[in-house]
Amino acid sequence: MALMTCRELSLGYDGDVLVRDLNFEVNAGDYLCIVGENGAGKSTLMRTLLGLQPPLSGSITFGEGLRRQDLGWLPQQTPVQRDFPAAVGEIVLSGCQAREGFHPFYSRADKARAQDAMARMDISALSNRCYRELSGGQQQRVLLARALCAADRLLLLDEPVAGLDPMATQELYHLISELNRGGMTILMISHDMNAALRYASHILHVGGASFFGTKDDYLKAGGARRYLRRRGGERV
Amino acid sequence: MTLWQYFAYPTVRYALIVGVLISLSASLLGVTLVLKRFSFIGDGLSHVAFGATAVAAVLGLGSSNMLFVLPVTILCAVFLLRPGQGAKIHGDAAIAMLSVGALAVGYLLLHLFSASANVAGDVCSTLFGSTAILTLTKGEVWLSIALSAAVVLVFLLFYNQIFAITFDERFARAVGTKTEVYNLGLAVLIAVIIVLAMKLVGALLISALVVFPALSAMRLFKSFKAVTISAGAISVMCAVAGIVISILAETPVGATIVAVDLAAFLVCSVVGSAKA
Numbered sequence: 001m002a003l004m005t006c007r008e009l010s011l012g013y014d015g016d017v018l019v020r021d022l023n024f025e026v027n028a029g030d031y032l033c034i035v036g037e038n039g040a041g042k043s044t045l046m047r048t049l050l051g052l053q054p055p056l057s058g059s060i061t062f063g064e065g066l067r068r069q070d071l072g073w074l075p076q077q078t079p080v081q082r083d084f085p086a087a088v089g090e091i092v093l094s095g096c097q098a099r100e101g102f103h104p105f106y107s108r109a110d111k112a113r114a115q116d117a118m119a120r121m122d123i124s125a126l127s128n129r130c131y132r133e134l135s136g137g138q139q140q141r142v143l144l145a146r147a148l149c150a151a152d153r154l155l156l157l158d159e160p161v162a163g164l165d166p167m168a169t170q171e172l173y174h175l176i177s178e179l180n181r182g183g184m185t186i187l188m189i190s191h192d193m194n195a196a197l198r199y200a201s202h203i204l205h206v207g208g209a210s211f212f213g214t215k216d217d218y219l220k221a222g223g224a225r226r227y228l229r230r231r232g233g234e235r236v
Numbered sequence: 237m238t239l240w241q242y243f244a245y246p247t248v249r250y251a252l253i254v255g256v257l258i259s260l261s262a263s264l265l266g267v268t269l270v271l272k273r274f275s276f277i278g279d280g281l282s283h284v285a286f287g288a289t290a291v292a293a294v295l296g297l298g299s300s301n302m303l304f305v306l307p308v309t310i311l312c313a314v315f316l317l318r319p320g321q322g323a324k325i326h327g328d329a330a331i332a333m334l335s336v337g338a339l340a341v342g343y344l345l346l347h348l349f350s351a352s353a354n355v356a357g358d359v360c361s362t363l364f365g366s367t368a369i370l371t372l373t374k375g376e377v378w379l380s381i382a383l384s385a386a387v388v389l390v391f392l393l394f395y396n397q398i399f400a401i402t403f404d405e406r407f408a409r410a411v412g413t414k415t416e417v418y419n420l421g422l423a424v425l426i427a428v429i430i431v432l433a434m435k436l437v438g439a440l441l442i443s444a445l446v447v448f449p450a451l452s453a454m455r456l457f458k459s460f461k462a463v464t465i466s467a468g469a470i471s472v473m474c475a476v477a478g479i480v481i482s483i484l485a486e487t488p489v490g491a492t493i494v495a496v497d498l499a500a501f502l503v504c505s506v507v508g509s510a511k512a
Contacts, residue, residue, distance in 0.1 A: 050410040069412030078404065084271060086403055087459035094400045098412040104393045130458030150411045 001063035002027050003154055003185055004049070009058035011044045017056060018044055024204050024212040028064065028153065031177070031186045033196035033203050040207025042189045043076075046156050049187075069098065072151025074143050076158050082132060088142050089127040092118055095149025110149075117148040121175060137168025141175065148179075155179065157188040161195075173199060242483055250377045255475045255493070257384035258436050262429050263449035263471030264391045267464050268402045268422065270450040277316055278446040280331035281430045284312045286362055286439040287338030287345075293358075294349040302379070306431050312338075313423035313430075364438040364490055372435065380432055387425050394418065399460050436475075437490030445471065448497035455501075455508030474500050 002025040012018040018041035026032055034042050048055050051068050062068065072095070095117070096110035106114075118124045121141040126134065131142060140160055147155055160176065161169040169192075177199050180186050190196045196203065203218040205211035211218060242248045262278075269277060288308040292301035316330055346355055372380075391398065400408040401415050409415045433442045449471035453463045478493030485492075 047406075052406060052410055071410065073407060073410050075404070075407055075410075078406075080271065080273065081403065084403060085454050085458050085460060085463045086399075087461075090399065090460050091403060094396070094403060094408075095411070097396060097400045097408060104396070106396060128459070133458070146407070 003030075003062065003064055003066050005059075005061045005063065006049075007059050007061075009045075009048070009060065010056040011041050011048050012056050013044075013053075015056070019206055019210070022058070022204075022206070022210060022212075026154070026185060026187060026202075028185055029180070029183060029201075031180045031199055031201045032188070033200035034187065034189045034206060035191075035193060035196055035203060036206035037208075042206050043158055045206060046073075046158055046187070046189060049156065066153060070151055070153065072147035072149075072155040074140070074147045074155065074157040074160055076162065077139070077143075084132060086131045087127070088118070088123060088129050088131055088134070089114065091131055091142055092127075092145045092149060095146035097150075099150070114145070114149055117145040120148065120179075121145040135168065136164050137171060140164065140168075140172055144172075144175070151184075153183075154185045155187065157186065159189050159191060161190075161192065169195075239480065239484065247372065248483065250372045250374075251489070252476065252479055254372060254377055254380045254384075254432075255436055255479050255489075256472050257381060257388075258429065258432050259445050259449075259471040259475035259493070260468050261384045261387035261391070261425075262433055262442075262445040263467045264388065264464060265422070265426055265429060266446040266448075266450040266471075267453070267460075267467050268398055269426070270447060270454075271402050274317070275447050276328065276331050276443070277313070277426060278430060278443040280316060280335035281309055281313055281427060282434060282439040282442040283335035283342075284338040285309045285431050285434055287342035289362055289434070289439075290342035290346045294345050302431065306428065309431050310424050310427040313427040314420060317419055317423040317426075362434070362438060363440045364488060376435070380435070383428050383432055387429060390421065390425060394421070395464075398422070403460075437493055441490045441494045444494040444497055448494075448501050449474070452497075452501045452504035455504040456511075470500055470504070471497070 004026040006022055006024050009022040010017055010020050011022070018039075022045070024032075034045065036042050044053070047053050049060060050071060050073055093106055093110065093114040096106055096113055099110070115124070118127060121144055123138065123141050123145060126138065126142070131139065134142065144155075144157075144160070147157075157176065161172055164172065173195055176186060176188070180199075188196075188200075197215060197219070200215050202214055203211065205218070211221060213221075266278075269275060285305055285308075288305040289301060291308075292304045295304070297304055312334060316334065343359060346359060397408075397413060397418050400413055401418050405415055429446075430442055433445055437445060449467040450463070452470050453467035457463045457466055474496040475493055478496040479489060481487065481496070482489045482492040
């Protein structure tokens with residue numbers, strides 16, 4: 001059984017349908033890239049998968065014992081966070097929140113988990129640094145470490161490299177594919193088609209003629225070429 | 237009289253105890269409110285509390301007016317802090333509307349129905365606190381102690397959750413934190429503090445107790461824990477200094493405390509920019 005299966009999923013707000021009849025499934029170890037135009041409903045899809053808003057119709061089923069609160073999420077940054085006085089360690093640890101129901105203080109296991117997540121993201125040395133003083137790439141790694149605290153198996157990443165310089169972008173892609181090689185299932189919204197085709201195992205194209213399948217099928221179907229042409233003809 | 241002789245009076249000791257506790261709990265919540273961009277909620281709610289106090293006075297509730305003012309303020313806090321989805325009037329506009337509306341209605345009611353000979357004086361003391369803090373009864377002192385202790389306790393117990401919903405409410409909700417419950421709890425706590433603080437600094441100056449210590453602490457420190465602890469410490473020191481100065485210099489208590497808070501903020505700003 002798949003980790004997550006979506007059938008006939010329609011998404012939107014207040015009855016306005018953004019996306020209709022989405023069908024796809026995510027298996028353990030997949031690296032699924034969600035692509036599509038701005039406003040096509042990619043972020044809405046992610047929020048719906050996370051349970052932050054209800055689907056208009058259709059179903060989302062979790063399999064293999066995965067529960068919704070086991071999902072890790074790397075959201076896009078909010079303006080509040082840019083000048084927030086918080087140490088890196090505090091933010092990463094907050095990912096352990098609500099793992100075992102309510103408990104007022106973090107356990108030793110939670111703290112070890114946060115240490116481990118920071119080590120994997122190579123930010124252990126930044127533990128006591130202030131979040132708002134970090135570079136964009138470092139901030140993303142902090143939020144990724146927080147997501148790792150929340151999740152063991154499935155990560156949802158919403159445009160993780162938005163606003164990063166090329167160097168930081170490469171580093172972050174590298175870290176994400178390391179995680180994927182280590183067994184973590186990845187769902188990533190991306191505007192970067194080249195990266196999507198380089199790293200992903202599966203592609204979900206949202207909006208217009210929706211597509212779901214392996215990367216190779218996507219290339220054969222010519223979806224990427226059509227998409228790229230509209231975006232100004234980058235070469236694949 | 238020297239300061240120590242003043243401390244022989246129970247009312248002075250009560251004022252200090254209550255002042256310290258109220259400013260401590262106000263500053264703790266202030267950190268969250270400032271960071272969540274809700275700095276003005278204190279101001280809005282205090283006006284609501286003023287309006288409710290006026291209604292209570294007209295109804296002749298007398299000393300048991302807390303039983304009316306507190307629930308009304310809590311209701312408004314819940315209304316203002318609920319998530320914005322589906323609301324016709326949003327955030328800052330809702331606060332502005334509620335706050336001036338309550339202020340106007342409150343003053344109007346007092347003017348029309350008050351039995352007191354000195355309406356202007358009553359209004360002034362409700363708005364600026366005047367000497368209310370020095371006229372506390374033993375019952376009010378215990379109530380204030382119990383409520384502020386409850387606020388501090390709740391804050392300590394739920395510290396991690398409060399951090400999580402302050403830094404990133406959507407993420408907290410996605411991983412299963414009951415953010416609605418915590419937001420509701422936060423609204424109730426804020427309302428309790430506002431009603432308590434009206435005695436200390438008066439309705440118009442409450443925001444200062446909520447906002448200044450948090451802003452001062454943020455100039456100096458860079459982690460949430462350090463900011464929270466130092467906001468509490470700064471707030472307590474300012475409250476003690478303000479009360480002592482107001483006794484010695486015979487100045488209005490509320491305004492003096494706020495002036496000390498303002499001075500502390502300026503000092504912290506200078507020190508903070510010197511450090512950076």
